[in-house]
Amino acid sequence: MSDSATDSEKGIGPTGVPIDETAESSTEVCSREGHLAASGEALLRADEVTAGYLPGVSILNGTDLYANEGELVGIIGPNGAGKSTLLKAMFGLVSVTSGTVELRGENITNRKAHQLVPLGVGFVPQTNNVFPTLTVEENLEMGVFLRPKAFRRRFGFVTDLFPILGERRTQRAGSLSGGERQMVAMGRALMMEPTVLLLDEPSAGLSPAMQDEVFFNTKQINSTGVTVVMVEQNARRCLQICDRGYVLDQGRSAYTGPGDGLIDDPKVVELYLGTLGHAG
Numbered sequence: 001m002s003d004s005a006t007d008s009e010k011g012i013g014p015t016g017v018p019i020d021e022t023a024e025s026s027t028e029v030c031s032r033e034g035h036l037a038a039s040g041e042a043l044l045r046a047d048e049v050t051a052g053y054l055p056g057v058s059i060l061n062g063t064d065l066y067a068n069e070g071e072l073v074g075i076i077g078p079n080g081a082g083k084s085t086l087l088k089a090m091f092g093l094v095s096v097t098s099g100t101v102e103l104r105g106e107n108i109t110n111r112k113a114h115q116l117v118p119l120g121v122g123f124v125p126q127t128n129n130v131f132p133t134l135t136v137e138e139n140l141e142m143g144v145f146l147r148p149k150a151f152r153r154r155f156g157f158v159t160d161l162f163p164i165l166g167e168r169r170t171q172r173a174g175s176l177s178g179g180e181r182q183m184v185a186m187g188r189a190l191m192m193e194p195t196v197l198l199l200d201e202p203s204a205g206l207s208p209a210m211q212d213e214v215f216f217n218t219k220q221i222n223s224t225g226v227t228v229v230m231v232e233q234n235a236r237r238c239l240q241i242c243d244r245g246y247v248l249d250q251g252r253s254a255y256t257g258p259g260d261g262l263i264d265d266p267k268v269v270e271l272y273l274g275t276l277g278h279a280g
């Protein structure tokens with residue numbers, strides 16, 4: 001941790017390592033030009049998105065983000081940066097006041113969640129993401145209520161991915177461990193066969209062993225072909241598994257690059273991972 005404000009004046013970051021502004025890296029400061037140049041094939045994209053909860057108070061201030069088909073994209077950043085708001089803005093849960101959200105080139109800005117699910121967008125909120133009094137199987141049924149005929153096939157897919165959910169199918173979700181509940185939440189979203197899955201801090205509040213499992217599961221979901229955009233407070237682990245990451249700061253994408261590049265980028269480490277890296 002930084003022990004004085006003078007450190008930053010000297011260009012020394014919170015962990016005492018000098019910030020080398022000239023260090024070569026594969027990461028870049030987010031710019032419109034860089035985003036537009038790289039995002040031509042994007043499956044899901046946000047362009048200059050401004051959004052907030054109260055009139056006149058923007059939480060997102062022109063955020064750019066894209067995910068290509070099959071990618072695992074991570075979003076990290078300090079508390080309150082707007083990470084959850086960004087996922088919610090892309091899933092129609094927060095009003096986008098300017099800018100656009102597109103899925104496969106189709107403008108889906110401000111489409112509601114119930115309209116987005118049939119289009120192939122899945123969302124797993126950070127909290128209250130299972131029905132605790134319903135069984136595992138009933139939770140998964142809720143996920144597919146729009147297409148009940150698909151239940152058997154999708155239940156097979158989800159329990160192949162998470163065999164423990166098959167074993168616990170008659171157990172109430174509220175009686176499961178945190179890690180198992182997170183599997184139910186992800187499983188429920190997967191029941192609708194999403195092409196892109198938005199995950200908000202799936203590892204939050206779990207033991208280190210269960211966190212490992214969540215990251216493993218996320219990677220596995222992605223390896224079945226589902227594009228994943230995940231927000232994580234566990235920045236290092238997230239960047240380790242993702243193809244590309246974004247550092248969100250004050251409602252804007254600040255840095256972007258390959259996950260392993262961001263982990264090693266001195267600017268990102270000092271500004272965002274120095275303290276966040278200890279979070280999990």
Ligand SMILES: Nc1ncnc2c1ncn2[C@@H]1O[C@H](COP(=O)(O)OP(=O)(O)O)[C@@H](O)[C@H]1O
Binds near residue numbers: 059077079085
């Ligand atoms: N439902 C809400 N109503 C009003 N303000 C909110 C609401 N949810 C979040 N905020 C505010 O929006 C900002 C960003 O929050 P959030 O997107 O949850 O950040 P993060 O997920 O990066 O921690 C914070 O200042 C927070 O207080």
Ligand SMILES: [Mg+2]
Binds near residue numbers: 083084085201
């Ligand atoms: Mg959040």
